[in-house]
Amino acid sequence: MKTPNEPDTIEANDGFDSQAGDVAVSDRPWEELTRLAELGDPESLEEFLSELTTTDQALALSRLDENHRVQVLEKLDAEDAADLIAALPEVQAADAIASLEPDTAAAIVQELPSDEQADVLGDLSDQQAAAILNVLPVVEADAARQLASYDDDVAGGMMVLEMLRFTPDMTVADVIAELNKNADIYSDFDVRYAYVCDHDDALVGVLPMQNLLFVRRGSKLSELMITEPISVLDTTPLDDLIELFDAHHFLGVPVVDRDGRLKGILHREAVNYEETRAAESDYLKSQGIVGGEELRSMPLWLRARRRLSWLSINILLNIGAAAVIAYFQETLQAVIALAVFLPIISDMSGCSGNQAVAVSMRELSLGLVRPSEVFRVWWKEVTVGLINGAVLGFLVAICAVIFDGNGYLGLVVGVALFANTLVAVSIGGVVPLVLKRFGFDPAVASGPLLTTVTDMCGFFFVLGLATLLLSRLVV
Incomplete structure (x- = not known):
């Protein structure tokens, strides 16, 4: 997945180390997860998974057979199931999605960030991906197809589509009203920066959101934004992106096409992840693992x-x-x-x-x-x-x-x-x-x-x- 796993927040001890109601977390969490999957109680599943670290969630789900894995993902709500899928390596995440009915799979995929949607769908067969895309809303399906069309090791394949986008003639009051109106949508976005585009979607500036705090509500974004921001083409290869982020302390950069239209945002952590993945792939190849990746959960x-x-x-x-x-x-x-x-x-x-x-x-x-x-x-x-x-x-x-x-x-x-x-x-x-x-x-x-x-x-x-x-x- 493009985004690294969230840091673990629960320290594990030997044996049974924590208790949530009647659910105990052991050093073999897949056994308890199997039992709960057979019981089919969504609340117990959510309670148990919430007590596991991200690493243990991935371990437990990867050890389940296909039937129990399907039971777990179907019993959880789509958002929790998406969090669980995001904890898995890409190959296992794709296998888990592929084992679900298209409606269930689409609901889970819809909760993933846009770059992770593209990763999962790109690892499925064309028939499986098409079945899921047909169920997704048209706008999200088109966005997923767009991202999946890029190679993994170029800026377009690593960018996310979730971003704040405004026009230069908008005022600070307009921006605040827009944020309040769509607070639920923007709550999962990285809102440190907004991106200012003209009416042809061409990038014209970047707006640090803290710039909105101490200015008049009637000020226009064209007066506050950083003009001529650094951006990268959607076809920029990984090596050039690594060099860019090594030279600058950016947390992210806008991604544009050859006409200057804003396509997405590339975060530093996505580049770091792909750099690590490329190094791991080269190492596996050098040891004779053809295909660049092997997990023991594979056939x-x-x-x-x-x-x-x-x-x-x-x-x-x-x-x-x-x-x-x-x-x-x-x-x-x-x-x-x-x-x-x-x-x-x-x-x-x-x-x-x-x-x-x-x-x-x-x-x-x-x-x-x-x-x-x-x-x-x-x-x-x-x-x-x-x-x-x-x-x-x-x-x-x-x-x-x-x-x-x-x-x-x-x-x-x-x-x-x-x-x-x-x-x-x-x-x-x-x-x-x-x-x-x-x-x-x-x-x-x-x-x-x-x-x-x-x-x-x-x-x-x-x-x-x-x-x-x-x-x-x-x-």
């Missing part, structure tokens, strides 16, 4: 298929590393101590390479490096690799001498680790740039390529050097 076969799609490719890639060992099988049989150090060479080189991948990914996300700057990145990584490779090679060489008492074994593994560290940091630094340049996702492909190449090269360096010095290693 078993879906989770297995997503993981296998990456793992099965990794088997093919690792055959290359196994082939190197098979080629030098006689050397390995003659100097069995080499088998002890093969995984060390592989693992240490992989760690060095992953560090280089992380730095390249970070610089790409911040715009500090371009995909075309391959040589510059390679040289920067090689200079680090020379130092770290020498240090690590020396340390592992000492370990080999202590382990086997043969200085030549130390020379073999030390030089191999030094050389493989250079290979690892080179690949780790350069591959994300190359993949990005050719339109591939560097978060997905960098890891398997790095692992395979460092394993193959590491085994080749160790066993190849050992073959050259075999007479010195065999005592």
Whole structure:
């Protein structure tokens, strides 16, 4: 969801920590929620959920089977059910809405903020989303369709439509009358700022609401507003938005289209949320979780298929590393101590390479490096690799001498680790740039390529050097 969870306000203790009437909150809240769902008493459900923290609400609802989850959401009023849905991760929120009848789902979706409506509907199938949109009021359905048309990582996909919008010829008295007339509607809005638009909806100013406190009621907004405010296009990408909010202490900025018409408001917390979500998605991809997100509440076969799609490719890639060992099988049989150090060479080189991948990914996300700057990145990584490779090679060489008492074994593994560290940091630094340049996702492909190449090269360096010095290693 676009808006982070509200802070928890109840501290939990071991066992049963609080009592609300006959309802007790335990460390397994889903069991009590299941029991209350079967009873079907809305008041008991509301009472129990009110005693849970936001995190425990999400935990309890996510552990229910579909039938009990439907019972809970149907028994609660739409506003409370929307609060419960908002506590869930986006995938689980969409699954919960999808399991409901369109009328019930629409009533709950209608209570969500506009950006969260778009998120939930965007995660549903086209048929499910259409069924809900057909039940929503026309104005809200059109707004949800508008937001759902944007990508999640641009300003339009993160903005909210709830805002105070006035015209420059309105007076302070007009604004106060409007706020009083629609107090129920505006109570959930962020009312620190109002946005002043002309009759073509073009943004002309921003009005801090405190400016209304000490002025004449007859003053026009054109006299009080901040003219030429900073705004962003609805197509502005996430990286540019992060840079904007890092440079300014804004709580939010207006979002406009190419004609300058006000489309919505983008809050800082929405940008922070998407930045965190993007980082989490990249991390999951780098670990082979295809699709960028996995929760254990997802269907078993879906989770297995997503993981296998990456793992099965990794088997093919690792055959290359196994082939190197098979080629030098006689050397390995003659100097069995080499088998002890093969995984060390592989693992240490992989760690060095992953560090280089992380730095390249970070610089790409911040715009500090371009995909075309391959040589510059390679040289920067090689200079680090020379130092770290020498240090690590020396340390592992000492370990080999202590382990086997043969200085030549130390020379073999030390030089191999030094050389493989250079290979690892080179690949780790350069591959994300190359993949990005050719339109591939560097978060997905960098890891398997790095692992395979460092394993193959590491085994080749160790066993190849050992073959050259075999007479010195065999005592």
